[in-house]
Amino acid sequence: MEDESDAAVIAASIGEPARFGAIFDRHATVLHRYLVRRLGPDEAESMVGEVFRIAFEKRDRYDHARLLARPWLYGIATNLVAKHRRSEARRLHAMARLAARRLPPVDLAEEVAGAADAADRWQRVAATVTALPVPELDALILHVWEGLAYDDVAEALGVPVGTVRSRLNRARRRLRELTTAHGGQPADSTEGRAPGRIGS
Numbered sequence: 001m002e003d004e005s006d007a008a009v010i011a012a013s014i015g016e017p018a019r020f021g022a023i024f025d026r027h028a029t030v031l032h033r034y035l036v037r038r039l040g041p042d043e044a045e046s047m048v049g050e051v052f053r054i055a056f057e058k059r060d061r062y063d064h065a066r067l068l069a070r071p072w073l074y075g076i077a078t079n080l081v082a083k084h085r086r087s088e089a090r091r092l093h094a095m096a097r098l099a100a101r102r103l104p105p106v107d108l109a110e111e112v113a114g115a116a117d118a119a120d121r122w123q124r125v126a127a128t129v130t131a132l133p134v135p136e137l138d139a140l141i142l143h144v145w146e147g148l149a150y151d152d153v154a155e156a157l158g159v160p161v162g163t164v165r166s167r168l169n170r171a172r173r174r175l176r177e178l179t180t181a182h183g184g185q186p187a188d189s190t191e192g193r194a195p196g197r198i199g200s
Contacts, residue, residue, distance in 0.1 A: 005068070052073075075158060
Protein backbone atom coordinates (compact mmCIF):
# COMPACT_ATOMS: atom_id res chain seq x y z
CA MET A 1 0.00 0.00 0.00
CA GLU A 2 1.14 3.51 -0.89
CA ASP A 3 0.79 4.88 2.65
CA GLU A 4 2.81 2.08 4.25
CA SER A 5 6.19 3.08 5.62
CA ASP A 6 9.31 1.66 4.02
CA ALA A 7 9.91 -0.31 7.20
CA ALA A 8 6.48 -1.94 6.93
CA VAL A 9 7.04 -2.81 3.27
CA ILE A 10 10.45 -4.33 4.00
CA ALA A 11 9.01 -6.34 6.89
CA ALA A 12 6.21 -7.63 4.66
CA SER A 13 8.70 -8.52 1.94
CA ILE A 14 10.29 -11.15 4.19
CA GLY A 15 7.28 -13.36 3.60
CA GLU A 16 6.27 -11.84 0.25
CA PRO A 17 9.49 -11.01 -1.66
CA ALA A 18 7.61 -9.26 -4.47
CA ARG A 19 6.59 -6.53 -2.02
CA PHE A 20 10.18 -5.28 -2.02
CA GLY A 21 9.56 -3.86 -5.50
CA ALA A 22 7.80 -0.92 -3.83
CA ILE A 23 11.12 0.11 -2.25
CA PHE A 24 12.70 0.21 -5.69
CA ASP A 25 9.79 2.24 -7.06
CA ARG A 26 10.03 4.77 -4.24
CA HIS A 27 13.78 5.32 -4.17
CA ALA A 28 15.44 4.20 -7.41
CA THR A 29 15.27 7.64 -9.07
CA VAL A 30 16.99 9.40 -6.17
CA LEU A 31 19.63 6.69 -5.84
CA HIS A 32 20.29 6.83 -9.58
CA ARG A 33 20.82 10.61 -9.40
CA TYR A 34 23.24 10.17 -6.51
CA LEU A 35 25.26 7.56 -8.40
CA VAL A 36 25.29 9.60 -11.62
CA ARG A 37 26.75 12.51 -9.69
CA ARG A 38 29.43 10.35 -8.16
CA LEU A 39 30.28 7.96 -10.99
CA GLY A 40 28.63 9.15 -14.21
CA PRO A 41 25.63 7.77 -16.10
CA ASP A 42 27.22 4.64 -17.54
CA GLU A 43 28.28 3.12 -14.24
CA ALA A 44 25.23 4.45 -12.38
CA GLU A 45 22.83 2.38 -14.49
CA SER A 46 24.28 -0.95 -13.41
CA MET A 47 25.07 0.27 -9.90
CA VAL A 48 21.43 1.07 -9.06
CA GLY A 49 20.49 -2.54 -9.68
CA GLU A 50 23.35 -3.67 -7.48
CA VAL A 51 22.23 -1.39 -4.63
CA PHE A 52 18.75 -2.90 -4.62
CA ARG A 53 20.05 -6.44 -5.04
CA ILE A 54 22.16 -6.02 -1.90
CA ALA A 55 19.29 -4.31 -0.07
CA PHE A 56 16.96 -7.17 -0.97
CA GLU A 57 19.44 -9.75 0.30
CA LYS A 58 19.91 -7.81 3.57
CA ARG A 59 16.26 -6.91 4.14
CA ASP A 60 15.92 -9.34 7.03
CA ARG A 61 18.48 -7.25 8.94
CA TYR A 62 16.76 -3.93 8.35
CA ASP A 63 16.09 -1.82 11.47
CA HIS A 64 12.31 -1.46 11.40
CA ALA A 65 12.47 1.49 13.79
CA ARG A 66 13.71 3.44 10.73
CA LEU A 67 10.51 4.22 8.85
CA LEU A 68 12.32 5.65 5.80
CA ALA A 69 14.76 3.35 4.01
CA ARG A 70 16.56 6.02 1.99
CA PRO A 71 19.51 6.58 4.38
CA TRP A 72 20.04 2.80 4.50
CA LEU A 73 20.06 2.66 0.69
CA TYR A 74 22.48 5.61 0.52
CA GLY A 75 24.76 3.66 2.84
CA ILE A 76 24.77 0.67 0.52
CA ALA A 77 25.37 2.92 -2.50
CA THR A 78 28.21 4.74 -0.75
CA ASN A 79 29.93 1.45 0.02
CA LEU A 80 29.73 0.52 -3.66
CA VAL A 81 31.08 3.92 -4.71
CA ALA A 82 34.12 3.23 -2.51
CA LYS A 83 35.14 0.60 -5.05
CA HIS A 84 35.02 3.15 -7.86
CA ARG A 85 36.94 6.10 -6.45
CA ARG A 86 38.92 6.70 -9.64
CA SER A 87 35.73 7.08 -11.67
CA GLU A 88 34.39 9.51 -9.10
CA ALA A 89 37.49 11.71 -9.29
CA ARG A 90 37.20 11.88 -13.09
CA ARG A 91 33.53 12.77 -12.78
CA LEU A 92 34.16 15.63 -10.33
CA HIS A 93 36.87 17.10 -12.54
CA ALA A 94 34.57 16.93 -15.56
CA MET A 95 31.83 18.70 -13.60
CA ALA A 96 34.33 21.38 -12.58
CA ARG A 97 35.21 21.99 -16.22
CA LEU A 98 31.52 22.44 -17.08
CA ALA A 99 30.95 24.79 -14.17
CA ALA A 100 33.87 26.96 -15.30
CA ARG A 101 32.12 27.63 -18.63
CA ARG A 102 28.75 28.73 -17.30
CA LEU A 103 29.04 32.52 -16.85
CA PRO A 104 29.04 34.50 -20.15
CA PRO A 105 31.91 37.04 -20.29
CA VAL A 106 31.55 40.69 -21.35
CA ASP A 107 34.16 40.87 -24.12
CA LEU A 108 36.87 38.75 -25.71
CA ALA A 109 39.68 39.87 -23.40
CA GLU A 110 37.55 39.25 -20.33
CA GLU A 111 36.38 35.97 -21.83
CA VAL A 112 39.90 34.61 -22.09
CA ALA A 113 40.98 35.84 -18.65
CA GLY A 114 37.69 34.95 -16.98
CA ALA A 115 37.53 31.48 -18.48
CA ALA A 116 41.10 30.78 -17.40
CA ASP A 117 40.43 32.02 -13.86
CA ALA A 118 37.16 30.11 -13.57
CA ALA A 119 38.64 26.90 -14.96
CA ASP A 120 41.59 27.17 -12.59
CA ARG A 121 39.36 27.87 -9.60
CA TRP A 122 36.96 25.01 -10.29
CA GLN A 123 39.78 22.57 -10.97
CA ARG A 124 41.37 23.50 -7.64
CA VAL A 125 38.06 22.91 -5.89
CA ALA A 126 37.59 19.58 -7.68
CA ALA A 127 41.14 18.55 -6.80
CA THR A 128 40.56 19.44 -3.15
CA VAL A 129 37.21 17.65 -2.99
CA THR A 130 38.60 14.47 -4.55
CA ALA A 131 41.64 14.65 -2.27
CA LEU A 132 39.49 14.71 0.87
CA PRO A 133 39.78 11.65 3.06
CA VAL A 134 37.07 9.20 2.04
CA PRO A 135 34.98 9.60 5.25
CA GLU A 136 34.89 13.38 4.82
CA LEU A 137 34.05 13.15 1.13
CA ASP A 138 31.17 10.76 1.75
CA ALA A 139 29.71 12.94 4.51
CA LEU A 140 30.08 16.11 2.43
CA ILE A 141 28.36 14.68 -0.64
CA LEU A 142 25.52 13.07 1.29
CA HIS A 143 24.84 16.26 3.25
CA VAL A 144 25.40 18.91 0.56
CA TRP A 145 24.47 17.19 -2.69
CA GLU A 146 21.81 14.83 -1.42
CA GLY A 147 20.41 17.09 1.28
CA LEU A 148 20.46 14.47 4.03
CA ALA A 149 20.18 15.75 7.58
CA TYR A 150 23.06 14.99 9.94
CA ASP A 151 21.26 12.07 11.55
CA ASP A 152 20.43 10.54 8.16
CA VAL A 153 24.07 10.88 7.06
CA ALA A 154 25.05 9.20 10.32
CA GLU A 155 22.66 6.34 9.59
CA ALA A 156 23.89 5.98 6.01
CA LEU A 157 27.53 5.86 7.08
CA GLY A 158 27.01 3.90 10.29
CA VAL A 159 28.64 6.50 12.54
CA PRO A 160 27.47 8.79 15.38
CA VAL A 161 26.02 12.20 14.50
CA GLY A 162 28.95 13.89 16.27
CA THR A 163 31.33 12.13 13.90
CA VAL A 164 29.37 13.41 10.91
CA ARG A 165 29.59 16.98 12.25
CA SER A 166 33.34 16.63 12.75
CA ARG A 167 33.87 15.25 9.25
CA LEU A 168 31.84 18.03 7.66
CA ASN A 169 33.67 20.70 9.63
CA ARG A 170 37.05 19.30 8.55
CA ALA A 171 35.92 19.10 4.91
CA ARG A 172 34.64 22.68 4.96
CA ARG A 173 37.86 23.90 6.56
CA ARG A 174 39.96 22.24 3.85
CA LEU A 175 37.85 23.84 1.12
CA ARG A 176 38.13 27.28 2.74
CA GLU A 177 41.88 26.92 3.16
CA LEU A 178 42.24 26.04 -0.52
CA THR A 179 40.81 29.26 -1.89
CA THR A 180 42.23 31.44 0.86
CA ALA A 181 45.69 30.10 0.00
CA HIS A 182 45.11 31.12 -3.63
CA GLY A 183 43.98 34.62 -2.75
CA GLY A 184 40.28 34.09 -3.41
CA GLN A 185 37.13 34.07 -1.40
CA PRO A 186 36.38 30.93 0.59
CA ALA A 187 35.31 28.28 -1.92
CA ASP A 188 31.62 28.07 -1.15
CA SER A 189 32.39 26.35 2.11
CA THR A 190 29.05 24.52 1.80
CA GLU A 191 27.70 26.04 5.01
CA GLY A 192 24.25 27.45 4.41
CA ARG A 193 24.15 26.29 0.81
CA ALA A 194 21.29 24.50 -0.85
CA PRO A 195 21.93 20.86 -1.69
CA GLY A 196 23.18 20.01 -5.12
CA ARG A 197 25.55 22.92 -5.66
CA ILE A 198 29.07 21.43 -5.67
CA GLY A 199 29.85 21.74 -9.31
CA SER A 200 26.30 20.89 -10.30
